[in-house]
Amino acid sequence: MKDCGTCPIQHRAVCSYCDADELVELDQIKYYRSYDAGQPVLWAGDHMEFVASVVEGIASLAQAMEDGRTQMVGLLLPSDFIGRPGRDLAPYNVVAVTNLTLCCFRKKPFEELMARTPHLASRLLEMTLDELDSAREWMLLLGRKTAHEKISSLLAILATRDAALRKQKPADGAAFDLPLTREAMADYLGLTLETVSRQISSLKKRGVIELKGKRRVVVPDFARLLGETGDDVDGGMIS
Amino acid sequence: MKDCGTCPIQHRAVCSYCDADELVELDQIKYYRSYDAGQPVLWAGDHMEFVASVVEGIASLAQAMEDGRTQMVGLLLPSDFIGRPGRDLAPYNVVAVTNLTLCCFRKKPFEELMARTPHLASRLLEMTLDELDSAREWMLLLGRKTAHEKISSLLAILATRDAALRKQKPADGAAFDLPLTREAMADYLGLTLETVSRQISSLKKRGVIELKGKRRVVVPDFARLLGETGDDVDGGMIS
DNA sequence: GCGCTGCATTGATCAGGATCAAACGGACAC
DNA sequence: GTGTCCGTTTGATCCTGATCAATGCAGCGC
Structure with a gap:
């Protein structure tokens, strides 16, 4: 390139x-x-x-x-x-x-x-x-995933893309900024903003993510986050 | 062409x-x-x-x-x-x-x-x-439409495409075959097959569609079907 | 300090669809 | 005919996420 x-x-x-x-x-x-x-x-x-x-x-x-x-x-x-x-x-x-x-x-x-x-x-x-x-x-996300899986998927996507911008793989402990409001996330996921907020709170309570302020997210264990998405975890990228 | x-x-x-x-x-x-x-x-x-x-x-x-x-x-x-x-x-x-x-x-x-x-x-x-x-x-259909709107949208799409294969516009009273099982429709719409079946029954009961057997559908008033989809009805095709 | 505004959180309740279960009906083999 | 299979319909109940509502909280102008 x-x-x-x-x-x-x-x-x-x-x-x-x-x-x-x-x-x-x-x-x-x-x-x-x-x-x-x-x-x-x-x-x-x-x-x-x-x-x-x-x-x-x-x-x-x-x-x-x-x-x-x-x-x-x-x-x-x-x-x-x-x-x-x-x-x-x-x-x-x-x-x-x-x-x-x-x-x-x-x-x-x-x-x-x-x-x-x-x-x-x-x-x-x-x-x-x-x-x-x-x-x-x-x-697939919109039609078949639960609210829980939707939020986890979105966080995984954002973490991955954020890492990609720095030319890295998403790493354990990596932090990134949530660029979207709760409402925008809801529009992305086909949910209401209240459900988004609740699911994020639940992920935080269970230790899957940590929040620094309202927008900065830390993912202590990326594989664990992936496990919440419902996706085929080892599923290699299909070209 | x-x-x-x-x-x-x-x-x-x-x-x-x-x-x-x-x-x-x-x-x-x-x-x-x-x-x-x-x-x-x-x-x-x-x-x-x-x-x-x-x-x-x-x-x-x-x-x-x-x-x-x-x-x-x-x-x-x-x-x-x-x-x-x-x-x-x-x-x-x-x-x-x-x-x-x-x-x-x-x-x-x-x-x-x-x-x-x-x-x-x-x-x-x-x-x-x-x-x-x-x-x-x-x-949009998967994320934001109700079961009701989803079914109506699918029927409208199938009717339109069926008419297009004959190089026609979908007309009032037009009949077409449902090519999909209830389960396939459910997979299309992000619903369960039971919900699909119930919604079809409801459309039939309300006279929006008629069923000849289980697979043949007659749409007596196409505009009325469109009205059930939640779509912008007059919305012209955007190229 | 004050109030206002915009986002986010949390709670209480409701309802749309999912789930579990049973029965139906046509096609087909025998 | 009988039985089986498959897709479908219908019913009863449950649960997830929507809805309605109140509160929290940070930023900002005054």
Whole structure:
């Protein structure tokens, strides 16, 4: 994998396979955008004039029903990609969960570049397939896991992704910040915020996690946390 | 869209944008396979030596937990695509729900063809994005809808797809066959088969649907069925 | 200090679906 | 015919998580 110079994080997301020339082109059509926590990035139905990758912070994709029920359908951490070449309208609400910086590429030139760059296109396909896999993992969680297992799964996911950002494996005793409010976790998991709060309290009481303040989580024994998720614990990553 | 001659249905799925030359190449690497209802096509973790499109019948993708809980994560109707270029191992169990005929393409040559055929690659990306969208729609269903809304949504989806196979819009009074057992519907919806059965009985009692035998469904008023789904009824398709 | 606001926790109660159990009905073999 | 098998329906009961409600707690402006 190449180091992409002035734009390391987001270029890793979209062009880890592309050549120097394409990097230069990408550099020419990119621009940065920042959002405050809670600020909407896109509403469902908006015209999307850019695709983007997350540089810093967290964004969520969510679907809402008319009566206010909402379900988060995507959680975008640094290096994740927003947008869909070939589509014009945003299919979901995109909201900045924390302060957020995006590296945006104007859609038209990006698509043109993609059409000329097989590696970029196949990288996009690969990323989309990864997203599809994680969506399907998520479906198992929503459809079949108990509240208990849902919370444990979410904590395990966050701990893993947090460690991955530092290029580490999740380790016993590792600490990370909960980037989501109880309500956002509830929307992620298909629960109410009260249930989320209760389950977190229960995990704390049973010593599976420790809380430093309300947001910092310490996982003394990562394998034990995994044991609470209901997942196949030794299940190797399937590529 | 081209008519693909000897192989109309499945070619429409994978190569509606490709040229005659590519059609010929696809023809050379294809072969058919049939499965009986209930028969497994692939187990999670199997090596996949082919990609395929569904010619006739229905297949399901499902994830299973160790204790037997299972969640369907994909329902493949004629013209849907199975397999992922670039991946070696099947990520889910694939099972023939009804008698099933696949048109298979050996994976290696298919991938080589794809690498040389931008249109084929971008068509694949488009199809994958569609799948991602429907997975996310499904997540809303699993996370936030009531049993009642879930059943109605499933019936609406099946009615719509059934009509689409005949190139029609779902019409009032249209009838279609329920291709799934109560248990398969339960796995689709994240419910138990008893709840599925009760909800169907309730819809029947209230006159939203009629049952001819156990499998044939008549929808006298399609808009009324849609009204039971909890979905934004006038919500246009977002592309 | 005060009150206000936004998130989180905790409690009491309720209800939607799960679970356990029995019975039904059609297809099929004999 | 009888019996069995499988998918389905229906009933009775239980329990998980939703709902309604009160309280806690930290940050912040005044």
